Amino acid sequence: MKHTYTKSVQAHHVNVGLDVFGNAIPEIKSAAVEGTGKALRIIKRHDMLLKPSPKSIRASERLEYAFRQLHQEFNEREQILETKMHALQQVQQSLSAVKAKQRWLLPMVLVAGTAGGYMMYIMSSMQSSMIAMSGNINSMNGHMGAMATDTQTMNQSLYYMNNNVAYMSGNVAQMNQKVGTLAQAAEPMGEAASTMNPFMKAFKSIMPF
Incomplete structure (x- = not known):
């Protein structure tokens, strides 16, 4: 250990008090002797x-x-x-701020959770509605397919009816032609009947029946 040469190292003069026995005593006029009640x-x-x-x-x-x-x-x-x-004070301040935020955070979390649940309910309802709409659309497609089939059948029936009407129109035209021919053939007979009509009246007048 290196010497520091403090004031305790240097020699110095002191003035001490001595008792009757030559012993140094404290720097007071008298010193109590322990346990005797007397003083030196x-x-x-x-x-x-x-x-x-x-x-x-x-x-x-x-x-x-060492000191x-x-x-x-x-x-x-x-x-x-x-x-x-x-650091503890900063942590305490941070915790106080967090607690203050948590007072608002908990209601916000509850509100957000409620809103999220309501949105999930709405989305679930929308999904159910979309599934029902999809089923209805499939049913409508089925009905439209059946209607298309019925329409095709009706079109075929109308086609056949048109053919029958055309055929009947042809027959009527032929009958009209025949009627016209018969009418032409009956004209001479009508003329003959008109000619014979006076004779027939005279014949009927003389006949008993």
């Missing part, structure tokens, strides 16, 4: 030169070094504690 009186004073021994110097230096180390360690720990306290 300083009978004279003595100047003496105090020079610490090398052993006491080394011990003093070790103590001073400095303890003081430095204390300062470091105090700084660490201050840092931790500052």
Whole structure:
């Protein structure tokens, strides 16, 4: 250990009080003797030169070094504690802010959850409606297919009816032609009948039937 040469190393003069036995006593006029109730009186004073021994110097230096180390360690720990306290204060402030936010966050979460549930219900209802609409559309497609088949059948029936009407029209035309021919053939007979009509009247008048 390196010597620091503090003031304790240097020799210095002291003035001490001595009792009747030559023992140094504290720097007071009298000193109580423990357990006796009596006091020692300083009978004279003595100047003496105090020079610490090398052993006491080394011990003093070790103590001073240890004190400095303890003081430095204390300062470091105090700084660490201050840092931790500052960090704890920041954490406490953050927790207070979070708690303040949580007071609003919980109702917001509840509202958001309710809105989400309602939206899910609406989406589920819409999905059910879309499924029902899809079924109805399929049924309508089936009906339209059946109607298309019926329409095709009706078209075929109308086609056959048109053919029959055309055929009947042809027959009527032929009958009209025949009637016209018969009418032409009956014209001479009508003329003959008109000619014979007076004779027939005279014949009927004379005949008993």
